Amino acid sequence: MSISIILLGLIVGSFLNVVIYRLPLKKSIIFPSSHCPYCKKKLKYYDLIPVFSYVFTKGKCRYCGEKISIQYPIVELLTGLLFLLTFLKYGLTSEFIILVLLITSLIAVSFIDIKYQIIPNEITFLFIPLGLIFSLIFNHISFINSLLGLIIPAGILLLIALTYKKGMGIGDVKLIGMIGVFIGWKYALISIFIGALFGSIYGIYMMLIDKMTRKTRIPFGPFISLGAVLMILYGDIIINWYLGLFI
Numbered sequence: 001m002s003i004s005i006i007l008l009g010l011i012v013g014s015f016l017n018v019v020i021y022r023l024p025l026k027k028s029i030i031f032p033s034s035h036c037p038y039c040k041k042k043l044k045y046y047d048l049i050p051v052f053s054y055v056f057t058k059g060k061c062r063y064c065g066e067k068i069s070i071q072y073p074i075v076e077l078l079t080g081l082l083f084l085l086t087f088l089k090y091g092l093t094s095e096f097i098i099l100v101l102l103i104t105s106l107i108a109v110s111f112i113d114i115k116y117q118i119i120p121n122e123i124t125f126l127f128i129p130l131g132l133i134f135s136l137i138f139n140h141i142s143f144i145n146s147l148l149g150l151i152i153p154a155g156i157l158l159l160i161a162l163t164y165k166k167g168m169g170i171g172d173v174k175l176i177g178m179i180g181v182f183i184g185w186k187y188a189l190i191s192i193f194i195g196a197l198f199g200s201i202y203g204i205y206m207m208l209i210d211k212m213t214r215k216t217r218i219p220f221g222p223f224i225s226l227g228a229v230l231m232i233l234y235g236d237i238i239i240n241w242y243l244g245l246f247i
């Protein structure tokens with residue numbers, strides 16, 4: 001079973017690469033079929049096997065020899081790994097399906113944010129209503145919790161975004177709203193804290209190695225996403241550990 005879940009993750013990851021490449025360019029995700037971004041040659045099925053095609057062609061296009069971004073196998077492996085970890089925690093339940101859907105969208109958002117500094121509305125405006133509907137149908141969290149998950153964490157980020165004009169963007173506000181409707185307001189709030197923590201560590205590291213000034217923008221989307229994924233996988237452990245600090 002675990003193997004099938006990893007394979008499913010790799011295939012979804014391969015699809016995510018298409019989304020990450022085409023969505024910001026406003027191209028259709030379905031048509032035309034995959035082609036090399038350099039020589040436009042249509043890719044055959046054996047060019048599209050997740051990770052393996054990349055390894056076998058040594059990261060080059062089979063037709064024009066142009067280098068293919070390492071992002072492709074990374075996204076595939078990451079998706080496969082997160083599918084597996086979520087499955088190991090939740091089993092084959094409706095919760096698993098709901099949460100891997102969220103994780104899938106978070107991977108797309110994170111890589112698009114890193115590359116283009118945008119968080120596409122096509123994703124957030126699709127997944128926010130979806131998360132609310134899931135809570136009504138599956139009741140993995142209550143509908144009220146899902147609704148508060150949209151309002152409270154996003155409200156706080158909106159306040160921060162309006163106070164400090166640089167750094168946080170409206171895209172991040174929509175992103176945390178999307179996370180909140182899926183995992184509830186408390187988990188979403190902790191996701192912000194974890195994201196801010198890792199974001200600050202990254203910022204300090206970048207300043208130390210002199211790669212940025214105080215004005216350089218750190219994309220916050222990937223860090224909030226990281227916080228959310230950690231809460232999905234280890235939320236109970238993180239909360240117990242944190243509470244344990246005060247006893």
Ligand SMILES: [Zn+2]
Binds near residue numbers: 038041061063064
């Ligand atoms: Zn090519």
